[in-house]
Amino acid sequence: SSRNRKRNEDYLSRAVFYAITGNTKIGLLGLAYRKDPTFSGSEKLMYLLNNADGAGTSIYQQSQLVTENVLEVARDGIYVDYAEATNEAIILRYPAENIINWRTKRINGRDQLVLVVLRECVEQPDGYAYK
Incomplete structure (x- = not known):
């Protein structure tokens, strides 16, 4: 009702929101991250220290982004792909908002992931700009 809307508007105008969260x-x-994490991998994986996602983000920076998103929304996604041509893996991060759906199934007494639906944005050239 209009009375309830007015009460809600008055409540919001009086409310004080602190930047606590x-x-x-x-x-x-x-x-x-008060102590720097250590990386103990083989020599073949040392490239991850400087370029974990193929765009120059180190594995340290990527782990901070994942931790930050876990603190915000309690989950995050990591997708690892391997390029046979370069013999390197890339680690892509998917924020929780881009993980639309998933399904697990009990296989040999263990819950295993059998489906993940991800949202991706694709840029299409449009003259001098992109859509």
Whole structure:
């Protein structure tokens, strides 16, 4: 009703919102990375220290982005692909909002992922711009 809408507008105009959650997230992220993580992989995987996603993001930076998203929405997706031509893997991060659906199935007594539906944006050339 119009009376309830007016009450809600009055409530919102009187409400005070503190930036507590944002500061808490930043504090927890700092707490998680107060000590630099170590990378113990074979020599073949050392390229991940400087370029984990093929765009120059280090595995350290990528782990911080994943941790930040886990703190915000409690989940995040990591997709690992292997390019046989370069003998290198790339690790792509999918925010929780881009994971539309998933399904697990019990196989040999273990729950295993059998379906993942991801949202991706594709740029199409349109003259001098992209759609």
